[in-house]
Amino acid sequence: MKKFLLALAFVPSLAFGQNHESNLRKIYDAELSSGHTYENLRYLCKVVGNRLAGSPGAAAAVEWTKQLMESYDFDTVYLQPVMVPHWERGGKDMVKIVNSEKHGTVELNALALGNTQGTGAKGLVGEVVEVKSIPELQSLGEKVKGKIVFFNGPMDPKLIDTFQAYGGANAQRSSGAAEASKLGAIGTLVRSLSNTINDIPHTGNQRYNPDFPKIPALAISTADAELLSQLLADQKDLKVYLESHGEMKTEKLSYNVIGEIRGTEKPEEIIAVGGHLDSWDVGEGAHDDGAGCMQAIEVLRLYKQLGWKPKRTIRAVMWMNEENGLRGGQEYARVAKEKGEKHIAALESDSGGFLPIGFSSSGTEAQRGKLTSWADLLRPYQLWSLDRPGGGADIGPLRDQGPILIGLKPDSQRYFYYHHTEADVFEAVDQRELELGAAAMAALVHLIEQEGI
Amino acid sequence: MKKFLLALAFVPSLAFGQNHESNLRKIYDAELSSGHTYENLRYLCKVVGNRLAGSPGAAAAVEWTKQLMESYDFDTVYLQPVMVPHWERGGKDMVKIVNSEKHGTVELNALALGNTQGTGAKGLVGEVVEVKSIPELQSLGEKVKGKIVFFNGPMDPKLIDTFQAYGGANAQRSSGAAEASKLGAIGTLVRSLSNTINDIPHTGNQRYNPDFPKIPALAISTADAELLSQLLADQKDLKVYLESHGEMKTEKLSYNVIGEIRGTEKPEEIIAVGGHLDSWDVGEGAHDDGAGCMQAIEVLRLYKQLGWKPKRTIRAVMWMNEENGLRGGQEYARVAKEKGEKHIAALESDSGGFLPIGFSSSGTEAQRGKLTSWADLLRPYQLWSLDRPGGGADIGPLRDQGPILIGLKPDSQRYFYYHHTEADVFEAVDQRELELGAAAMAALVHLIEQEGI
Known part of the structure; x- marks a missing residue:
């Protein structure tokens, strides 16, 4: 009996890789019954608040998301410096x-x-x-x-x-x-x-x-x-x-916030999953894009909760300054190229914390074919739309490095009620819709880290 | 030229029947740019208010929906008497x-x-x-x-x-x-x-x-x-x-409210589309089921707006007393049988005015096969779920008369936040989601009245 358990212990990735269907169910079960996404978003919205690049709110968001990921004991958590424009509204x-x-x-x-x-x-x-x-x-x-x-x-x-x-x-x-x-x-x-x-x-x-x-x-x-x-x-x-x-002030030093779990078999192959940490200076940036950031962190946290180790490296990235400059996305791609990193996929959630209906993507025919080959695994979770072109603003600069670029695709009916307004607050986010998005991202990341793409 | 126009005028149903794809687009365009569903629901919720069977609110809802359908000039609008239980909460x-x-x-x-x-x-x-x-x-x-x-x-x-x-x-x-x-x-x-x-x-x-x-x-x-x-x-x-x-009082006379547009080719074949007009005595019965009632009326109104005449008879039905008795649904089926009416399909919307994702159904294999054969026509409108079993409480009693029973299937994530509570008010309904539901119902009714099922 002891021998048998030891044998299992030596092939943990095989043990959970053999059954995607059951693993996806575990991801959803964990997220829907004990997820952290919603409470983390509450903190980001209610305590940190809005966070335009260069603002004190943005600095607080950088520090808090770093501490949050450290508290989850990811393998590495670090800040990537980036200079950002600093615009202030200045008054009514x-x-x-x-x-x-x-x-x-x-x-x-x-x-x-x-x-x-x-x-x-x-x-x-x-x-x-x-x-x-x-x-x-x-x-x-x-x-x-x-x-x-x-x-x-x-x-x-x-x-x-x-x-x-x-x-x-x-x-x-x-x-x-x-x-x-x-x-x-x-x-x-x-x-x-x-x-x-x-x-x-x-x-x-x-x-x-x-x-x-x-x-x-x-x-x-x-x-x-x-x-x-x-x-x-x-x-x-x-x-x-x-x-x-309004006034454009001098540029400020800010950061992309990055946390990762190293792959056990192909650690050099990186799957980036993220959202943008900055928001406009009204409301709380709940749907745009606190939701995406908290979902991305949750993907890695679910691995910790489930006791899983990915074959390939999974990296959560909170990009800075998507709203009025895209400096974070550009710097992230520049550094990745400089370091010779190999991104095989980048997944961004920046369309709101609404009901996920699938993923949009840009990539080679083979990459996109691999994504759609998982349709039967994803359909039980109402993820039916896998063939639309898309991606995300912050991951766009990675394009020439060859990863498939993927966007979480929530239903879009309610997004433009809240987008860039004082109404984009925590209360506008439904817990289950937000969690289904996090689970959808974790499910896709799981398939990619297991099978490659 | 005049002759040509006259020739067209003689085959209006053929002219619009030849192209389902284009007609579905017309339905959605009309609803999303000039629909009445949302403003009608506002009136039902804010002026009529909640409407438990036997209450003054229910009587007001009966009268108002009758007048509303008369104002749209449907071919027939009438009340169908039904005795209902009359329960009152009686205090705090x-x-x-x-x-x-x-x-x-x-x-x-x-x-x-x-x-x-x-x-x-x-x-x-x-x-x-x-x-x-x-x-x-x-x-x-x-x-x-x-x-x-x-x-x-x-x-x-x-x-x-x-x-x-x-x-x-x-x-x-x-x-x-x-x-x-x-x-x-x-x-x-x-x-x-x-x-x-x-x-x-x-x-x-x-x-x-x-x-x-x-x-x-x-x-x-x-x-x-x-x-x-x-x-x-x-x-x-x-x-x-x-x-x-609480106290159960003596039964009261109430009504199902019915409006219809007669079919031009097979008027004896009836397609019922509806929701239940009663609600609980808290909140405004917005999602449950004001939404379904207003969507059903809208199906017929869209025919009037588009100048279309259906081949088969389309009947909007507001059933009374779904919540605490189902008397309306039972009486409707009893009368239909007594009169020898032939329902070929009954479609109910009673799962909230949320994003529609498809239709559930109960019926013969042939009926359900016909429904799923329209998948390619419905998919552009995000109606991807056509194969789940289902129907609706109020249409259930029609089962032994042979129609396919169909339920509009909205996404369910948010429904049980509002269901049967003071929170089920007009403001909880998103205009576009509600309208997409009405258009989905009109689209399916259109396919059925054109092709049979």
């Missing part, structure tokens, strides 16, 4: 219609876009020109000179995957100010990128063109965008006052 | 631990189960015996005599489909009091049927055994069930005070 953003014939002065729900240069306390006033898109702006040419351009392109509600609708509408947010400035506009307003008509403004990244003035760029809520559009239809000389206080 | 339910050595008196969050005979203002006090299930109760036999039985069987968090976990735990709620009374218990407490540990008590139906005393049966919140269990572990003589005021 304000947008007011000042001369409505119907309503007089009307204050709109507004939030400056990230990286925006503020107007300062003096603000600015201008007439408003409404467009639905950047091409429409460009067709107006000189007519927007001296005006405030109001981008009012809605997300297309007819698209089932709301990320496609987001993709179709976000150029006006990310490049609207740059394009309007080229034509001499003095400021921009942008309809919040949301499927819902309500009063919550959504911030997000925008990039100036360095050859043109940095004009203020503010989001207004969808309800206020509808109102402004209606008032403009009746009154062409409508004027709006903008005030914002 | 109360559960208190009265002699905790640790905490003295502790009030627990409680809600009497439906159909429960109250204690009246005098209440009752007794020692508590904890069990996890009815078999465990039965193994105790006479030991529960004169005691309050506390059923503390949790829903199994490891099951992915939470309805399975509900099914595994609900006997203690539905039959616990009847079984405990047989053994001489004086009252029962039951752990709320929820996946979440919190302070919200969940009511629900329970049935007495007419040969034994009708002892009070109250649910307590999951957090309080955990607390009570912990205290009992340390103090065996713990006593609890119960007070409730």
